[in-house]
Each structure stands twice: as structure tokens, then as C-alpha cells.
Amino acid sequence: ASEELPSTDIITLTRHVLHDQFRLGVAVTGDLTLLLIAIQTTSKFIATNVRKARLINLVGLAGETNVQGEEQKKLDVLANDIMINALRASGKTAVLVSEENEEAIIIDERNRGKYCVVFDPLDGSSNIDAGVNIGTIFGIYQIKPGSTGTIHDVLRAGSEMVAAGYTMYGSSANLVLSTGSGVNGYTLDAALGEFILTHPDIKVPSRGKIYSFNEGNSVYFHEPVVEYLKSIKYPTAGAPYSARYIGSMVADVHRTLLYGGIFGYPDDKKSKSGKLRLLYEAFPMAFLTEQAGGVATTGRVRILDIVPKSIHERCSVFLGSKEDVQDLIKFYE
Ligand code: AHM
Ligand code: MG
Numbered sequence: 001a002s003e004e005l006p007s008t009d010i011i012t013l014t015r016h017v018l019h020d021q022f023r024l025g026v027a028v029t030g031d032l033t034l035l036l037i038a039i040q041t042t043s044k045f046i047a048t049n050v051r052k053a054r055l056i057n058l059v060g061l062a063g064e065t066n067v068q069g070e071e072q073k074k075l076d077v078l079a080n081d082i083m084i085n086a087l088r089a090s091g092k093t094a095v096l097v098s099e100e101n102e103e104a105i106i107i108d109e110r111n112r113g114k115y116c117v118v119f120d121p122l123d124g125s126s127n128i129d130a131g132v133n134i135g136t137i138f139g140i141y142q143i144k145p146g147s148t149g150t151i152h153d154v155l156r157a158g159s160e161m162v163a164a165g166y167t168m169y170g171s172s173a174n175l176v177l178s179t180g181s182g183v184n185g186y187t188l189d190a191a192l193g194e195f196i197l198t199h200p201d202i203k204v205p206s207r208g209k210i211y212s213f214n215e216g217n218s219v220y221f222h223e224p225v226v227e228y229l230k231s232i233k234y235p236t237a238g239a240p241y242s243a244r245y246i247g248s249m250v251a252d253v254h255r256t257l258l259y260g261g262i263f264g265y266p267d268d269k270k271s272k273s274g275k276l277r278l279l280y281e282a283f284p285m286a287f288l289t290e291q292a293g294g295v296a297t298t299g300r301v302r303i304l305d306i307v308p309k310s311i312h313e314r315c316s317v318f319l320g321s322k323e324d325v326q327d328l329i330k331f332y333e
Pocket of ligand 1: 124
């Protein structure tokens with residue numbers, strides 16, 4: 001019997017990122033690699049706890065007490081705490097912005113490094129209790145030359161990010177990352193505790209067959225969105241698109257990157273700026289989409305060109321296959 005032996009040349013995320021930096025001839029200090037190691041550790045911690053959540057009473061509201069009378073931390077509070085602690089302790093960050101914190105966190109001089117990390121520690125939290133996929137989204141900027149780290153280092157166009165990614169906690173934990181030269185996907189090998197390269201050079205198909213919108217908001221949608229959706233559901237030629245909507249951005253974007261199609265969370269008559277956050281949801285996902293050969297727009301402008309005025313601002317989002325998103329844009333013109 002031919003039993004297959006395990007590969008002895010596995011490509012871990014750390015190995016891959018280092019290799020990439022050497023290949024590109026960037027002046028490698030190893031700082032970004034060390035920062036990404038810290039992020040990987042937080043993803044492993046969160047993945048483990050998401051899996052255990054049901055067993056150890058992590059679901060439900062923060063502030064609740066368990067039978068022992070101890071305060072239970074909600075998963076998203078836990079995810080936020082581990083990220084802040086690990087990123088600060090990495091010594092590689094200067095400014096942190098989290099969806100969970102009103103204000104940006106400026107790192108003390110002793111721990112300060114040259115990167116800024118913007119993140120949503122656990123996105124899609126409304127899905128936690130049902131065991132549906134959730135994820136961590138992050139974007140990384142380098143502080144401006146001469147800066148010691150202020151909010152202005154993150155109030156910058158998304159195109160200035162040096163890296164972006166997400167980790168999806170599903171049947172396996174998948175980390176998808178771009179450092180500006182394409183997109184790669186890694187799967188957590190729980191036995192090794194390492195993210196292994198499983199999806200090299202992800203390219204979003206130029207056209208897909210799936211649309212992903214919360215159509216429950218249709219009554220509020222603006223005309224271009226209504227008309228676009230009509231065009232793919234009642235096509236004059238060919239088959240109509242399939243609907244897939246999880247309501248967890250990481251999962252909906254992950255599927256869109258792999259299978260193609262269009263994901264949308266538009267601004268509408270009720271949510272004047274949309275729902276998704278520009279800095280740590282739209283930017284990282286737009287960065288990944290473009291790096292994978294797709295398009296990310298508000299309908300009117302390229303998402304990565306927007307310069308945020310405040311850290312928690314929202315924006316309209318459409319992203320995915322180039323041709324599908326271009327079709328949508330035509331309805332805005
Ligand atoms: P959250 O940050 O409160 O979890 O909200 C963000 C999530 C995204 O993951 C998802 O794309 C969207 O909200 C779904 O919103 P809706 O439930 O309105 O469809
Ligand atoms: Mg969120």
C-alpha cells in the first residue's frame with residue numbers, strides 16, 4: 001500500500017512573508033514579520049476560544065456572571081484584549097485602532113515601533129451564538145517619517161496601507177494576507193500551531209455568478225442598487241445570479257475572493273453612510289480585493305482613495321469580480 005508521507009517542505013506564513021520580502025528586495029528589518037507573528041498568535045488564541053466558546057460559557061453578554069460568580073468576558077471583548085496586549089508587547093506598533101475602542105490607542109515610548117494596526121477583533125459578532133463563521137480584520141500602516149505615532153498616521157488613504165488581511169474562524173481557521181504583492185491564504189494546522197500556505201496567489205475570477213447583499217434593506221436602497229440587482233436577477237440573456245449572504249463580512253468576502261461575484265453593503269436612505277467601517281473593514285477588504293485583481297468601490301469612488309476624517313467613519317462598499325463591479329458602477333453613472 002502506498003501511504004502518503006507528509007511533506008517535509010511546508011511553507012508557513014512566517015517563512016512565506018520573509019521569503020517575499022527578500023524577493024522584493026525590501027530593506028528587511030524583520031519588523032513586519034515580527035508584527036505578523038504577533039497577529040498570528042492572536043488569531044490562534046481567538047480561533048481556540050471561538051471553538052471552545054460554547055463549552056466555557058463565552059457566548060452571551062459581557063458583564064454576565066457564571067455559576068462561580070465570575071464575570072464572563074464576551075468573545076469580542078476577549079479578542080480585543082488579546083490583540084491590544086499582543087500588538088503592544090510586540091514592540092512594533094505605534095498606534096492601534098480597534099472597532100471596540102472609541103479612541104485610538106497610542107503606544108507608550110517603551111513599547112513603540114513603526115507600524116499602526118487598525119482592526120476589528122471579531123467581526124460578525126451577531127453570528128457567534130449560532131456558530132456561524134466570524135473573523136478578525138486588520139490593516140497595517142507604517143508611521144509617517146518623523147512621526148512618533150499620532151492619529152494622523154492612520155487617517156490616510158487605504159492605498160497607503162503596507163499590508164492587510166483577515167482570519168476567518170470557520171471549520172478551520174484561515175488567514176488571508178497581502179503585503180502588497182498579491183494575496184495568499186494560509187490554513188491553521190492545529191497540531192503544528194502554524195498557518196500553512198494552502199491558497200497561494202489568490203485571484204478573484206473576472207466574473208462570478210453570485211451576489212451577496214442584505215436584500216432585507218431593499219426598501220431603503222438607492223435607485224442604482226435596485227436597478228443593478230434587478231439586472232442580475234432578471235437578466236435579458238443567460239442565467240440569473242445566485243444569492244449568498246452570511247452577514248459576516250469576512251465569510252462573505254472570503255467566498256467572493258475564491259468564487260467570484262459581488263459583495264455589497266451600500267449606503268441607503270436609512271444608513272446614510274452605509275454600515276461598514278471604512279478604516280478597519282472596508283480598507284483591508286478593498287486592499288485584498290484589488291491585490292487579487294478585483295475592484296472595490298463605493299459605487300462612485302475607489303474605496304482605497306478615500307481619506308478618512310475620523311477613525312470610526314462608515315462607507316458604502318461594493319467589491320469582487322472586476323466585471324461584476326464594473327456593471328454595478330454603470331448604474332451609478
Ligand atoms: P459588526 O461589526 O457589528 O459585527 O457588523 C459588521 C457586520 C459585517 O460582518 C457584515 O457584513 C454586516 O455587519 C452585516 O450586516 P447586516 O446584519 O445588516 O446584514
Ligand atoms: Mg465589525
